[in-house]
Amino acid sequence: MKGARAGSDDALLTTVNLSTGYDGVCVVGSVDLEVRRGQIVTLIGPNGAGKSTVLKTLAGQLAALGGVAYLDGRRLDKLTVGEQALLRAMLLTDRPRTELLTCEDVVQMGRHPHTGRMGVLGEADFAVVEDAMRLLDVCDLRNCDFMRISDGQRQRVLLARAVCQDPQLLILDEPTSYLDIRYQIELLGVLRHLAKERGLGIIMSLHELSLARQVSDWLVCIKDGAVMAQGSPTQIVTCEVIDRLFDLEPGTFDPLTGNICLPVGHAGTKASHGRASLGPCGAEERSCDVGLQHKE
Amino acid sequence: MTGSGGQQGPVLGARRYLVSFVGLGVLVALLAVANLCLGSVHVSVAQLADALFGGDRTQTYAQVIWDIRLPRLICAALLGAGLALAGLLLQTFFNNPIAGPYVLGISSGAKLAVALLLVSIGGLGVVTSWMSVAAATLGSLVVTLLVLLVSRRAQAPNTLIVAGVMVGYVCGAITDFVVTFANDASIVNLRNWSLGSFSGSSWEDVRTVFVVVVLASLLVFLLSKPMGAYQLGEAYAQSVGVNVMRLRVAIIVLSSVLAACVTAFAGPISFVGIAVPHVVRRLLGTSKPLVVVPGTFLGGAAFCLLCDLIARTVFAPTELSVSTVTAILGAPVVMSVLLGRQRGRA
Numbered sequence: 212m213k214g215a216r217a218g219s220d221d222a223l224l225t226t227v228n229l230s231t232g233y234d235g236v237c238v239v240g241s242v243d244l245e246v247r248r249g250q251i252v253t254l255i256g257p258n259g260a261g262k263s264t265v266l267k268t269l270a271g272q273l274a275a276l277g278g279v280a281y282l283d284g285r286r287l288d289k290l291t292v293g294e295q296a297l298l299r300a301m302l303l304t305d306r307p308r309t310e311l312l313t314c315e316d317v318v319q320m321g322r323h324p325h326t327g328r329m330g331v332l333g334e335a336d337f338a339v340v341e342d343a344m345r346l347l348d349v350c351d352l353r354n355c356d357f358m359r360i361s362d363g364q365r366q367r368v369l370l371a372r373a374v375c376q377d378p379q380l381l382i383l384d385e386p387t388s389y390l391d392i393r394y395q396i397e398l399l400g401v402l403r404h405l406a407k408e409r410g411l412g413i414i415m416s417l418h419e420l421s422l423a424r425q426v427s428d429w430l431v432c433i434k435d436g437a438v439m440a441q442g443s444p445t446q447i448v449t450c451e452v453i454d455r456l457f458d459l460e461p462g463t464f465d466p467l468t469g470n471i472c473l474p475v476g477h478a479g480t481k482a483s484h485g486r487a488s489l490g491p492c493g494a495e496e497r498s499c500d501v502g503l504q505h506k507e
Numbered sequence: 508m509t510g511s512g513g514q515q516g517p518v519l520g521a522r523r524y525l526v527s528f529v530g531l532g533v534l535v536a537l538l539a540v541a542n543l544c545l546g547s548v549h550v551s552v553a554q555l556a557d558a559l560f561g562g563d564r565t566q567t568y569a570q571v572i573w574d575i576r577l578p579r580l581i582c583a584a585l586l587g588a589g590l591a592l593a594g595l596l597l598q599t600f601f602n603n604p605i606a607g608p609y610v611l612g613i614s615s616g617a618k619l620a621v622a623l624l625l626v627s628i629g630g631l632g633v634v635t636s637w638m639s640v641a642a643a644t645l646g647s648l649v650v651t652l653l654v655l656l657v658s659r660r661a662q663a664p665n666t667l668i669v670a671g672v673m674v675g676y677v678c679g680a681i682t683d684f685v686v687t688f689a690n691d692a693s694i695v696n697l698r699n700w701s702l703g704s705f706s707g708s709s710w711e712d713v714r715t716v717f718v719v720v721v722l723a724s725l726l727v728f729l730l731s732k733p734m735g736a737y738q739l740g741e742a743y744a745q746s747v748g749v750n751v752m753r754l755r756v757a758i759i760v761l762s763s764v765l766a767a768c769v770t771a772f773a774g775p776i777s778f779v780g781i782a783v784p785h786v787v788r789r790l791l792g793t794s795k796p797l798v799v800v801p802g803t804f805l806g807g808a809a810f811c812l813l814c815d816l817i818a819r820t821v822f823a824p825t826e827l828s829v830s831t832v833t834a835i836l837g838a839p840v841v842m843s844v845l846l847g848r849q850r851g852r853a
Contacts, residue, residue, distance in 0.1 A: 272742055296748030303746075307739040310604060311794040323736050323747035329797060330732030376747060 221248045222281075223380050223412035224269065229278035231261075231268040237276055238264045239436050246380065246412040251402060253423045254416040255447075256433035257457050262416040263304065263384050265433065269414065270301045270382045283379065296324040300378035302370050304385050306362075314352040314360065314368045318344055321376040343375035346401055362389035370398070374405065381405065383415035387422060395419070399426040420464075424448045432456045524798050527790050531805035535584065538812035542580045543572055545820050580812065582708035582716055583829075586773050587783075587811025588804040589720040589765040592727050594780025595803045596762035599734050599796070600755065601658065601667055604844050607780030608766035610668060611654050612675030613647045614777075617770035619678040619685075620646025626689040636715040636772070643767035650674055651763050704828050705773050705815050712772055719768045723761050724804055730757060731796040738794065776811075777830050778837025783807045785844055810836075 224246040232238035239261035246252045254262040267273040269280060271287065280287040283298050290298075300321065309317065321343070322336045332340070344350050347367045352360055357368065366389050373381060386402075387395045399422055405411045406428075417423040423430060423444070430447040432439040434456050440447060447453075453464040544550045550558070550568045558569035594607040608614045624642040657670040733754045736744040745751050769776060787802040788794050814832040821827070 270742075270746065272745065292745055292750055293748040296746065299746075301746045303742055305740055305742055307743060308602065309738055309794070311788050311792065312738065313793075316793065316795060317739065320736055320739060320743075320747065323732070323749070326732070328729070328732065330735060331797070 222246070223248050223283060224414065225281045226269070227279045227281075229265075229268065229280055230276045231264055231273055232276055233264075233273070235276065237436065239433065240277075242278070242438055244414075244431055244438070244441065246414045248379070248410045248412050249406050250428045251406050251413045251415070251426055252429045252431060253427040254414070254431050254433055255418075255420060255423050255456070256439070260433045261436055262433050266301075266382055266384050266414070266416060270299070270303075271295050293324065296376070298378060299380040299382060300373035300376035301382040302366075302373050302384065302386055304388070306365070307369075309357045312357045313354050314349060314357050314364075315340070315344070315354065317357050317368055318349070318371045318375055321372040321374070324376065339377060340375045343371040346374060346404070347371040348397070363391060363394055366390060367394070367398070370401075379411060381411050381413045381415075383413065385418065386415055387417060387419060395422060402426060420448060420453065520793065523792055527802065528805070531790075531802065531809060534809045535805055535812065538809055538816065539580055539584070542583070542812055542816050542819075543576050545816065546571075546576065547824055578710050578713045579705050579708045579815070581713050582772060583705040583811045583815040584808035585713075585716050585720040586705070586769045586776075587779060587809075587814075588724065588807040589716075590769045590776060590779045591783035591787075591803045591807025591810070592724055592800065593762040593765035593769070595784040595796075595799065596727065596758045596765075597780065598784060599737060600758045600762070602738075602740070603667060604785065605668060605781055605841055606671075607778070608647070608762065608769075609675075609775060609777040609780060611651070611671030612673070612678060613650050613654070613671075613763065613766045614770050614775035615675040615678035615682070616646040616650030617643035617767045618646070618775050619682045620649075621771055622682045622685050626685050636712050639771040640715060640719060640768055643771040644764050645767075646678075647763040647767040647770070648760070650678065651759055655759070704818070704826070705811075706826065708772065716768060716772060719764065723765050723768075724800075726757070727761055727765075728800050730754065730761075731800055734758075734796040734800075738796075773829065775830065776833055778833045778841065779807060779810060779814075781844070782833075782837035782840035783810050785840055 222245050224244075226242050226244050229242040230237050230240035231242075242265055244252065254265060256262055264273065268275050269287075271292070275288070282290060282295065287295070319332060319336075319340050322332055322340065323330065326332060326336060341350075344353065347370055349364065349367050349371050352364055352368060357365065360368070366386070370383075370386065373383075381402075383402075386398060390398060402413055402415075403426060406413050417427075425444075427444055429441065430444055431441040432447060432452065439456060440452055450462060450464055453459070454461050457464070540552065540555065543555055544552060548568060548571045550572060554566075554568050555572065558564070558566065558572045561569075563569060564573060590608065593613075597606040597608065597611060597613075598604055600606070620642040621639050624639060653674055654667065654671050657674075658667045733744065733749045736747050736749045737751070737754060741751050744754070766780070783806045784799065784803050787806040788799055790806075791798050791802055793799070810833075811829070814829050814836065817832045818827040818829045
């Protein structure tokens with residue numbers, strides 16, 4: 212586990228006391244985080260805590276209100292959009308509406324920063340597009356209209372688009388939304404492959420705590436407009452941190468299974484449930500690891 | 508709607524583009540010949556060739572062709588192309604397939620500006636074609652920015668259209684007001700012009716139109732790449748390195764100039780801006796600007812040549828306003844876009 216954060220020679224993205232929000236009103240403040248090459252950093256926290264706001268700022272969609280973000284050692288706000296596009300790609304929660312564009316057309320748009328004045332793709336570009344489509348398993352959708360596939364398929368096509376942009380940093384806002392469990396696991400496998408084999412730095416937000424724990428090297432908890440805690444998954448996914456992060460009754464979250472016990476009528480069984488599931492939980496974790504094909 | 512979109516590979520796509528472009532080119536050429544030959548003075552193809560390439564321009568038919576039909580033809584083709592491109596730009600900008608210079612009131616704004624120009628200094632008889640283009644550009648820019656302001660407030664795509672139609676009515680009302688109090692000489696000019704017509708195009712007009720439309724169209728073509736990225740929305744366009752602010756300004760200025768140029772010379776012409784890009788996208792089976800921009804240019808030229816031909820000849824010697832014809836041919840296309848969208852959503 213690359214949990215230990217010694218030395219930042221290979222830091223790809225660093226923020227120092229970053230604060231951000233809309234129309235001058237601060238939503239999240241004092242964000243200090245770092246994404247290194249080959250590392251997956253995940254933001255977790257309750258709805259409306261500002262995870263997307265932080266990601267939008269790192270994505271350059273939103274100007275920081277204070278503090279500094281460094282991308283590849285240079286100040287983010289000093290880079291042109293073109294320079295940023297060569298370093299960083301993203302998957303947003305926006306659902307674009309297109310007309311008469313095939314999925315392949317959409318994936319090819321990721322090559323935008325690498326093509327010439329008129330955006331015509333060369334041999335090398337086609338190869339990169341092909342590779343990205345294979346990685347995300349969307350080759351079959353190649354000639355389908357982008358508006359006539361399922362939400363989950365669209366999510367994968369858009370991610371293939373981001374991958375073929377050939378970035379060093381990948382920003383993903385809720386990448387698992389719309390995906391069924393199989394594709395969630397495959398997607399996280401792809402992300403691990405991108406991080407570990409290709410050395411990309413990845414920062415994303417996730418709702419599923421169990422997935423976040425499995426895939427991430429570093430977790431950042433965002434709550435009430437601030438970073439509440441950050442650390443390796445083993446440090447963060449504990450009863451104390453998670454219950455505090457989501458304002459749960461103490462003991463509601465079971466760190467071993469990732470399960471949430473419903474409070475009504477279960478008050479008496481909660482504590483024992485946590486202990487009782489010690490055994491099966493370990494097994495479950497191993498079986499999940501098999502699902503993540505690209506995990507080291 | 509295309510049906511074939513599901514199976515076509517890149518090779519098939521390229522062949523489809525080629526066939527479509529050749530088809531559009533042939534269509535423009537045929538319509539050009541028809542426009543030159545048909546009319547109150549009938550000119551045979553042999554006479555046409557003689558008039559165009561022979562030296563003798565003293566014949567009546569040669570004079571009709573050189574002095575009346577050829578400038579009108581070139582104006583109709585270029586203005587149609589410009590208007591269609593203006594529609595395409597606005598559709599890209601607002602991500603709304605029924606946006607267009609007429610629907611959004613931009614043509615009406617340009618018309619108002621030209622009417623004000625004609626009435627205020629028209630009596631002095633010094634209104635050059637460049638002046639009316641400049642005034643129309645100003646008018647269309649003001650309306651575009653106004654509509655933009657409204658659309659920023661209300662995100663729903665239909666609000667945009669309603670806002671545009673309303674602004675169009677207000678501009679129309681003010682134009683009527685101006686016309687009511689204008690002196691007789693200006694009114695005669697205004698009446699003919701404000702109905703929308705390519706008639707009376709001179710070679711001087713052709714020169715101005717050519718410079719404005721061809722230059723603006725080339726610039727639009729050069730915007731193909733960022734426009735393509737913009738189809739996924741502002742955020743994704745920015746993420747691949749598009750300077751969104753600069754692109755937006757470029758689109759607004761170019762669409763205003765194109766729409767204004769058309770209005771200054773031919774009056775407000777409806778539906779070309781919506782119908783042509785739509786048909787061209789269906790024809791090419793894609794909305795990639797790299798092919799849709801030149802396709803729309805050719806399609807707009809062909810459409811306006813056809814409409815002008817119908818306007819001139821069907822009820823000859825009475826001439827229809829070209830807007831009458833574009834509306835009859837174009838409105839069904841708009842309806843089909845709306846219905847198609849409904850179906851797509853279901």
